[in-house]
Amino acid sequence: MTENEKKELGKRIKECRLELGLSQEELASMLKMKRTNIANYEGGRIVPPGSVVLDMSKIFKVSTDYLLGRSKDKDLLGKLEGLNKMNIAFHYSDGSELSEEDIEMVYEFIDFVKSKRNKKKG
Incomplete structure (x- = not known):
């Protein structure tokens, strides 16, 4: 990860934390870690492990x-609310319902495919 990517990650973590009205201490408590870890992530000094990025998301x-920093669209819930879940369930191979987590993974995969396509264009 480049220095700019670390800074962008830190900026986005801080932005999201502040939007929820959380202090660094409160977020650290939710993630079962020390406040200094959050400060280091937000400052772009340390990259959080993948499991921590997932928990933060x-x-x-x-x-x-x-x-x-791979997507500018942070409104995951807006996507989920605007989604016709019946259409996704209809296309699911075994006919079972998709959980919220399954739907989130579908959208993350869509974002991944879009980013790959955009890299090919650029």
């Missing part, structure tokens, strides 16, 4: 791609 209700 769930707390902030954004995609991991948004936090990592």
Whole structure:
């Protein structure tokens, strides 16, 4: 990860934390870590492990791609609310319902495919 990518990740973590009205201490408590870890992530000094990025994305209700700077679209919930879940369930091979987590993974995959396509164009 480049220095600019680290800074962008830190900026997005801080932005999301502040939007929820959380202090660094409160977010650290939710993630079962020390406040200094959050300060280091936000300052772009340390990159959080993938599991922490995933946990943060769930707390902030954004995609991991948004936090990592791979997507400008952070409104994951808006996507889910605007989604016709029946259409996705209809296309699911075994006919079972998709959980919210399944739908989130579908959107993360869509973001991944879009980013790959955009890289090919550029």
